[in-house]
Amino acid sequence: MADTKKPEMSASQAEILDAAAEVFMRLGTETASIDDVARQLGSTKGRIYHHFPSKGVLLAEVCLRAADFVLKKVPPVITPVATPEENLRQMILTHIPEVLRTLPYHKVIIQSYVGVQQKSTTPLERALFAQVQQERKTYETLFREVLRAGMEDGSFRAQNLSITLQSVLLMINAPVFWYRPRDDEPESFLPELSTQLADMALASLR
Amino acid sequence: MADTKKPEMSASQAEILDAAAEVFMRLGTETASIDDVARQLGSTKGRIYHHFPSKGVLLAEVCLRAADFVLKKVPPVITPVATPEENLRQMILTHIPEVLRTLPYHKVIIQSYVGVQQKSTTPLERALFAQVQQERKTYETLFREVLRAGMEDGSFRAQNLSITLQSVLLMINAPVFWYRPRDDEPESFLPELSTQLADMALASLR
């Protein structure tokens, strides 16, 4: 655990992950083949297997990147000087645009969340998915602590914390299920969407 | 449209659908094979293909049944004499236990909702999935109308209706993502879960 966990991803690897996320989103992680991903890249299998040892690892890396996106943006906006309401609101207002900016990644990680333990994975794949699980747990804890603090000081209604946490998390991820970027969409839509969801989430806690 | 849409499902067919829902839930709709479903039944492929022409149709029938479950229970509790809040609360308190009672089916339909258009489907499969889409839309409309009525008479805060609808729907389906029945679970847990979610959903609208 001595070394920092940044495996120095190359530009080509990032490009492959972008393509994989896009294709996995469109076709589903199981249905999509490595050849589909290669076609999306305008290249062939060889390129992908040069950088990733298996399809399972590729999928795991996509999920890991999805988790990293929000995990880099949200923690910095939390501050001890703010009230739980203010903290939670800022977290949500940061979370939603970042998720929609990297939408394909999050559509993929939700697939892996809804369906399925991976079948017959290699040790490396298991390790990566364990890391995804870990980061997910870390991210949940950020929200859990804010909710707990708010319930303690009476800002939020006292009730089952786990249920509350899951509900709030799913609520702020709801756009992942239905949002599709549109050409005729006004500039103001994303901020409006974010604030409305933040309002609803906060209201649900009172 | 003259005939009633009840294709007279046999007991054997229902048993197959139960097994398919269970296996599709555990392994994922793409990963799970027909042989897996057959093994769950303690029989072989032959039985399944005798009743269903393809894996896609089998999956579609599972989704259709999932939609039917809630669509049979929820509409009867809606009444014009009640306020929008009261109607919505009763709908949620009916929806959640029914979903958890038939959990595997709903885990499957959510998979098909998150991931993917089906690839290279037969006309029959397309027709069935269109029917699923139709029933889903019908179900959504029930909630949309109650929300709209509540916004009109001032019970609910006026805001983007579609966003509100999607958020509420996802919120009351949240347990599908995380709930797992436990042996040491008190009798009272399900009612408590339902009322807490109903409270949160209604509060989010104020």
Add this chain to the structure above:
DNA sequence: AGGCAAACATACTACTGAGTATGCTGTCAA
């Protein structure tokens, strides 16, 4: 210049899993 990796492309192999063709068995009507 030249050699040597890294970064791919090409051409395979092996296997899994959907779908089919056919065989077997009980049941029920005529």
Add this chain to the structure above:
DNA sequence: TTGACAGCATACTCAGTAGTATGTTTGCCT
């Protein structure tokens, strides 16, 4: 009783896909 059909089981076929083995090019260091 018999034949005919529903309800399965068994034993295949065949297409698609993950993974591999091996070529080919491109930078890059000396």
